[in-house]
Amino acid sequence: MMMSKEELIHDIEEARERLNKSIEHDEEDIIYHRSVELDKLIEQYIAAGY
Template sequence: MMISKEELIRNIEEARERLNKSIDHDDGDVIYLRSVELDKLIEQYIEAGY
């Protein structure tokens, strides 16, 4: 099942916000995990051809 463009964009924005908060709080390993999460969402966006 393919996720809608709008939902995917919302998920990307939320993941970016979580990553930024982790960076602001210098959460070490959490920064890496959030970065990977964001990368996967961006990859889905690209693969979907949006």
């Protein structure tokens, strides 16, 4: 099922916040995981044509 534009934006904002916190406090592997998570959400947003 495709997420709505608002849901995707919300998830992207949350993922960005998690990534920013990881950059300040976590190890490289966690930062990488958070970055990939954010990239996938952005990819979904673009693919949906929003």
